[in-house]
Structure formats: C-alpha cells, structure tokens
Amino acid sequence: MPERHLQEYEQFYQEQPFGLWREDYRTAQIAYLLAAINSDPKKDSPKLTEFMPFFADQSAVGNSQDFDDGSQMFLAQR
Template identity: 90%
Template sequence: MPESHLQEYEQFYREQPFGLWREDYRTAQIAYLLAAINSDPKKDSPKLTEFMPFFADQSAVENSQDVDDGSEMFLASR
C-alpha cells in the first residue's frame, strides 16, 4: 500500500471510526445480562445503554440517515 493511501485511510478513520462499536455492544450485552440476572427484582432493571460508555443518545434523531457523518464529502474529494 502506498504511503498516500495509508494516510488517506488514517484520515478517514479519524473522521469516521468503524469496527469497535460492535465489540463494545457485545461486551455490553454480556454485562447487561449479568446485571439483569443479579439485580434486585424490586428495583428498575438496568438498561443496555448503561453499559456502553461511548454510546451517543440518538433519540433526538428520527432517521440516522439524516445525520451527516462527513464521509460523503471525504470520499468525493479523494
């Protein structure tokens, strides 16, 4: 891979990271399951998002396709 392609790839990853969200989600599922099993039944059960520290609240956004993540502009200027 030429160095220019590597720099382009690194810039794209800085602007639009990918890959780790799924791993965070899977780990959060395990932690959530353990917490739900061992929680007090008289209290509110925990939410899955409580175990995802970098989860952004998207409730204000109705359609995730409406969010401009900058990737279209980046790819157009390649």
C-alpha cells in the same frame, strides 16, 4: 478485491470507523445481561445504554437523526 473497492473501504473507514465499536457493543450486551439476571426484581432493571459510555458521548452530540456522519452520502454515490 479490486483496488477500487479497497479505496472505497479506506475512504468509508475514514468517514465511519468500524471495528472497536462493535466489540464494545458486544461487551456491553454481555455486561447488561449479567446485570439484568442478577438485579433486584423489586428495582428498575438496568438499561443497555448504561453499559455503553461511548453511546452517552454520541447522544450529547444531539439526536441521532440529526447527526450526519457522511456515510449515507458516501454509499449513495457508490
């Protein structure tokens, strides 16, 4: 990998960290699936977002369309 690409990845990671969020999301999917399978059919089924506390923190910031993490501009200038 050219050094320029490594620098781009480093800059992108500073703007939009990756890694643990994906692991948390996958774990939330598994927990959601187990809860949905074992839930009472007479009650409302759980929602995936109930198993993602980090998602609730992001939704407190505002509408996801209004939130600008800078990644779109970074990728456009690539």
